[in-house]
Amino acid sequence: MAAKQFIEALNQPSNDSFAFTCKGFDLIMCVGTLPSRHDATLLGSLSTSDSKLVYLFTMEDQALVEKSAFFSRYEVGAEEGVLALLAKSFLLHVKLPEAIKNYFEELDEGYISAESNLGEEEIEEIEALYEEATNVLLVLGDDVIRHSRAANIAHLAGLIAKHGKAKLLVVGSTPEMMVASKQERVLEEIADLKSYDGVVVYQCPMISKEEENFLIGSAQFQMAAKVQNGDKITVAINQEVYPRTFVRDDSLKGVIALMPCAKADSSYPYHVVKIVKAEVQ
Numbered sequence: 630m631a632a633k634q635f636i637e638a639l640n641q642p643s644n645d646s647f648a649f650t651c652k653g654f655d656l657i658m659c660v661g662t663l664p665s666r667h668d669a670t671l672l673g674s675l676s677t678s679d680s681k682l683v684y685l686f687t688m689e690d691q692a693l694v695e696k697s698a699f700f701s702r703y704e705v706g707a708e709e710g711v712l713a714l715l716a717k718s719f720l721l722h723v724k725l726p727e728a729i730k731n732y733f734e735e736l737d738e739g740y741i742s743a744e745s746n747l748g749e750e751e752i753e754e755i756e757a758l759y760e761e762a763t764n765v766l767l768v769l770g771d772d773v774i775r776h777s778r779a780a781n782i783a784h785l786a787g788l789i790a791k792h793g794k795a796k797l798l799v800v801g802s803t804p805e806m807m808v809a810s811k812q813e814r815v816l817e818e819i820a821d822l823k824s825y826d827g828v829v830v831y832q833c834p835m836i837s838k839e840e841e842n843f844l845i846g847s848a849q850f851q852m853a854a855k856v857q858n859g860d861k862i863t864v865a866i867n868q869e870v871y872p873r874t875f876v877r878d879d880s881l882k883g884v885i886a887l888m889p890c891a892k893a894d895s896s897y898p899y900h901v902v903k904i905v906k907a908e909v910q
Contacts, residue, residue: 631895635774636799637808638783641790644807648766648796651678656762658683658715658755661708662770662800665692666833666887671768671800681762683755685711685747687772687899688831688883699754702883705825705899707745709778712785713819714738714747718756719793729788732816744822765795774799775897781817827901828854828884830864835889844873844904846886851877853884854904861907864888866900872907 641647651657651674663686664672672692675682681698684690687705694700703711717733725733742749759765767789773782789795799806828850835841844864846854856862858877863870873888881887885899 632774632799632802633806633808635769635779635783636802636806637810638780638814639787639790639797639799640784640810640812640814641787641797642811643809644804646790646797647802647804647807648798649802649804651675651680651766651768651798654678654680654762654764654766654796656681656683656758656764657766657768658685658759658795659693659768660685660711660715660770661772661774661776662686662768663688663690663831663833665690666836666889667771668800680766681758683758688881688885691880698758699751701747701751704744704746704822705829705885706776706823706897707747708773708776709782709785710741710745710819710822711747712773712782712789714741714745714752715755716785716788718752719759719789719795723792725792729792729816736819741819759793762794765793766798767795768798768800770800772898775895777897778817778820781819784814784816825899825901828886828904830866830886830888830900830902832888832890832893832898832900834893835891840889841891842872842874843876844886844888845876845878845881847881847883848877848879849882849884850886851875854886856904856906863905863907865903865905 657680683699684693684697790797856875860875862875864873
């Protein structure tokens with residue numbers, strides 16, 4: 630789902646729900662974005678802001694983790710569950726339309742929490758920060774826009790803005806892209822989490838031209854993929870094969886490698902891949 634469709638699906642009654650800067654907020658919550666790769670301006674704003682930061686992502690962005698009042702890694706693909714847990718938590722004491730109230734009452738949050746790797750105590754910590762704050766910004770990144778469940782994710786995030794006290798910043802959006810909508814949308818059940826067992830890479834924007842030749846991973850990824858720093862490899866994603874050089878980066882944590890690309894397609898950027906060492910000639 631493209632950014633414009635995602636913004637429509639947020640279903641906000643007016644453009645006042647949207648923000649394009651991090652200024653003026655005392656709590657910023659980021660979901661589904663790696664700012665050091667996706668948006669240098671956003672990264673700069675978050676790094677220098679006095680706001681408290683809640684950062685939720687599949688891996689650490691070293692530039693933000695130390696700055697964060699709260700950081701947690703969720704499972705690849707779990708963005709829909711994460712937004713459902715946040716929406717239920719934030720809107721628990723708010724008067725909601727009957728259909729939405731019933732939806733959250735029936736939500737199997739124990740199962741979703743276990744699947745997404747965002748625990749009940751962590752949700753309580755985030756909720757406490759939300760309750761303390763006066764002006765809240767919810768930053769929604771590339772991963773939620775390109776998720777196969779983007780429409781329902783947008784609906785859940787939209788409820789937080791519509792019935793709670795958060796404004797929405799969609800990474801990469803402009804004022805011209807904003808649209809108000811008063812359609813009544815039906816919330817869907819949270820889909821079962823797709824399995825990402827195996828060697829996983831994250832296709833992301835490249836910082837320099839030479840990065841398009843690299844697969845960048847942590848020591849943990851190096852062990853999982855059975856590769857060494859400097860190895861010439863091929864990375865197979867579906868039917869496509871990419872020649873790369875593995876580069877170990879000790880600032881990275883976890884078992885997801887960065888695969889910088891000149892231009893990413895519109896699909897969800899995580900892929901279970903097959904890595905083969907190139908034969909020495």
